Amino acid sequence: MKIGVPKEIKNNENRVGMTPSGVFELTKNNHTVYIQSDAGFGSGFFNEDYQEAGAVILETIEEVYSASDMIVKVKEPITEEYNLIKPDQVVFTYFHFASSEELTKAMINSKAICIAYETVEDSHGALPLLIPMSEVAGRMSIQQGAKYLEKPIKGRGVLLGGVPGVPPGKVLVLGAGIVGIQAAKMAAGLGAHVTIMDINMKQLRYVNDVMPNHVVTEFSSEYNIRKRIKESDLIIGGVLIKGAKAPKLITRDMLKDMRPGTVIVDVAVDQGGCFETTKATTHENPTYIIDDVVHYCVANMPGAVPYTSTVALTNVTLPYVIKLANKGWEKACSIDSSIAKGLNIVKGEIVYKEIAEAFNWETEVS
Template sequence: MKIGVPKEIKNNESRVGITPAGVFELTKRNHTVFVQTQAGFGSGFFDEDYLEVGAIILLTIEDVYASSDMIVKVKEPIESEYGLIKPDQVVFTYFHFASSEVLTKAMIDSKAICIAYETVEDADGSLPLLIPMSEVAGRMSIQQGAKYLEKPIKGRGVLLGGVPGVPPGKVLVLGAGIVGIQAAKMAAGLGAHVTIMDINMKQLRYVNDVMPNHVVTEFSSEYNIRKRIKETDLIIGGVLIKGAKAPKLITKDMLKDMHPGAVIVDVAVDQGGCFETTKATTHENPTYIINDVVHYCVANMPGAVPHTSTVALTNVTLPYVIKLANEGWETACRNSLPLSKGLNVVKGKIVYKEIAEAFNLELSV
């Protein structure tokens, strides 16, 4: 198969779809891999690294799309890429369709086969291609939140870990999944007082067992959230509903009850965000302020640490890329239930229920 790896062109996105190690595994299986020049530069991988393992370097993104049967990316195609995608071309990347009707309709019109990393699902319900980026984003959420609590960048002026004689900052984590657990782990490591909320009691019991004593669990409800936000310095939104829009757990009217200069970090922004006031931002302009509350809503947080993120991502995507390349998408998806659940849009038809429901579009079964 001919596989294309274009350079990511979303704002401040420095990750790349495949590492040189991944390309090596494909070329030794006699697949052809086209890599756009400098596609890996931001992640610390150079054209020479790809050439050494058998890749063919192409100069333009247009050349990569035109030459390839399958495109392997990190982020969803943006508007300038829509016209480059060919009918029957496989596009394997993070799509997060439920947060963008424009993207959804563009991919329907393209007649391509769109396989989304974030909906590939194992038998136990886990999302293997989302986990590593959720781990990165969860840990980063505390780093960024701690930074934006600093007064020079409009935060409250609180050091999360406190110092002797001064209590630590208070962190509220919404969601006890991968993002939430990693965020709680980082916040606890800094010495903050952490409350983690979820509606899944089994998950809360797990958190209670593995976290230190200054991480407390609480059942998530509107009442409990409204109570907690009055005393919280940093809120992390890490709620995920597979393939669907995230629920709005903090509404605009709740912001008035928060400390001026408090920070909220919405890690669910790719799925529409779990705060009513969320709007996607970039690493170039990462924050905005509403009702004196600092919002950090960068839609590609792991892109700020591209080397770590790219290696972590290729570790989990490569087996699926190889399967798609070896067998073709139809046979691969027929033989792999996890991969079949990654199918979102196929030749102009929506095949994933939550996306159809998000925009009241027809579902093809």
Template sequence: MTIGIPKEIKNNENRVGMTPAGVFELTKNAHTVFVQSTAGNGSGFFDEDYQNAGATILDTIEEVYASSDMIVKVKEPIKQEYALVKPSQILFTYFHFASSEALTKAMIKSKAICIAYETVENKDGSLPLLTPMSEVAGRMAIQQGAKYLEKPIKGRGVLLGGVPGVPPGKVLILGAGVVGIQAAKMAAGLGAHVTIMDIDMNRLRHVNDIMPNHVVTEFSSEFNIRQRIKNHDLIVGGVLLKGAKAPKLITKEMLKDMRPGTVIVDVAVDQGGCIETTKPTTHEDPTFIIDDVVHYCVANMPGAVPYTSTLALTNVTLPYILKLANNGWQETCASNPSLYKGLNIVNGKIVYKEIAEAFGWNIEAIA
């Protein structure tokens, strides 16, 4: 099979779909890999590294798409790429279709095979290809939140860890999944007082078992959220519904209950965000302010640490890529229940019901 690695062209997306080590494994299995020139530069992997691993370097993104049976990316295709996608071409990447009707319609029109990293699901309900980026984003949420709490960038002027004689800052985390737990670890490590909320009591029990005493758990309800947002300095939105839009846990009206300079980091932005006022931002222009509340809603947070992120992503995607390349998507998905759940759009049909439900469309079964 021919596999293409195009350069990501989303704003400030410095990750790349595969490391040279991944290319080496594919070429060792007699597959041909095309890498767009400079695709890996942002992650610290250069054309020579890919060539030494057995890849062929192509100059343009158009050549990569035209030459490849399977495209391996990090982020969803953007408007400039829609016309490059071919019928029956496999696209393996993060899609987050439920948050973009335009992207969904474009991929339906393309008649490609769209396999989404974020909906590949193990028997225990875990999401193996989303987990590493959720880990990165959860940790970054505190790193970025701490920065934007600084007064020169309109935050409250709070140091999360406090100092002797001064109480630490307060962090509220919505969701005790991978993002929430990683955010709690980072915030706790800085010495902040952390409240983590979820509707799953088993998750909250797990948090209680593994976290220090200054991380407290609370059942998530509108009443409890309304109470906590009044006195917390940093709020992290980390709620995920697999393949579907995130629920809106904080409304625009609730912003008025927050203190001026409170910071919101909505990690769920890729799925529409769990804050009503969320809108996607970029690393180039990461924040906006509504009712004196600072919103950080960068839709590709791990793109700011591309070396770490690209390595972490290839670690988990490569085994699936090898299976797809060796056996084709139909045989691989039929024999691999986890990857089967990654199928989102197949030959012009939506095959993942949460995507159809997000737009009020009827789902069609896989032929």
């Protein structure tokens, strides 16, 4: 199979869809890999590294799309890429269709086979291709939140860990999944007082067992959230519903109950965000302020640490890429249900019902 890895062109996205190590494994399986020139530069991988691994370097993004049977990316295609995608071409990347009707319609019109990293699901119900980026984003949410709590950036002026004689900052984490646990771990490591909320009691018991004593668990309800936001310095939104829009756990009217300079970080922004006031931002302009509350809603947080993110992503995507390349997408999906669950749009038809539900579309979903 001919596999193409274009350069990511989303704002400040420095990750790349595959490492030279991944290229080596694919060429070892007798596949041809096309890498757009300088696609890996932002992640610390150079054209020479890819060529040594067996890749063919193509100069333009148009050449990569044109030459390839399957495209392996990091982020969803953006407007400039829509017309480059061919009918029957496999596109394997993060799509997050539920957050963008425009993207969904474009991929329907492309007649491509869209396999979304974020809905590939293993036999245990875990999302193996989402986990590493969730781990990165969860840890980064505290790193970024701590920075934006500083007064020069309009934060409350609170040091999360405090100092002797001064109590630590308070962090509220909504969601006890991968993002939430990693955020809680980082905040606890800084010495902050952490409250983590979820509606899944099994998950809360797990958190209670593995976290230090200054991480406390609480059942998530609107009443409890409204109570906690009044005293929190940093609020992390890490709620995920597979393939669907995130629920709005913090509404616009709740902002008035927060102290001026409170920072909220919405890690669920790719799925529409779990704060009503969320709007996607970029690393170039990462924050905005509403009602004196600092919002950090960068849609590609792991793109700020591209080397770590690219290696972590290739570690988990490569086995699926190899299977798709060796077997073809139809056979791969027939023998591996986890890949089949990644199918979102196939030749103009939505095959993942949560996408249609996100836009209230009536469709027959197989």
